[in-house]
Amino acid sequence: MSHPFRENLEVEITPEGKWIRCNHCSHRLCELGQDWKSAARRKTFAPTQAGPLMTVLEGRYVFEKIYCPACGVLLNADMVELR
Numbered sequence: 001m002s003h004p005f006r007e008n009l010e011v012e013i014t015p016e017g018k019w020i021r022c023n024h025c026s027h028r029l030c031e032l033g034q035d036w037k038s039a040a041r042r043k044t045f046a047p048t049q050a051g052p053l054m055t056v057l058e059g060r061y062v063f064e065k066i067y068c069p070a071c072g073v074l075l076n077a078d079m080v081e082l083r
Helices: 052-057
Strands: 002-006 009-014 017-022 028-031 041-045 061-067 074-081
Touching (some): 052 061
Antiparallel strands (some): 002 009, 017 028
């Protein structure tokens, strides 16, 4: 049995426990309650990859995309402030 968690992610309920998994390929990322983003694949890009109006963010932010490590489906995309 599974329930939607967010776009392209779902919670799988099994006798062994509850898991967050990709709903495209069913790859398990982690147990429910753990950080699924740390189990995923990340890539960062210049902010302008999100659109030409993002040039004002260059040097202060990166555009980060998070993918399923098994099938590559996009799980999340955010602007992340550089530290």
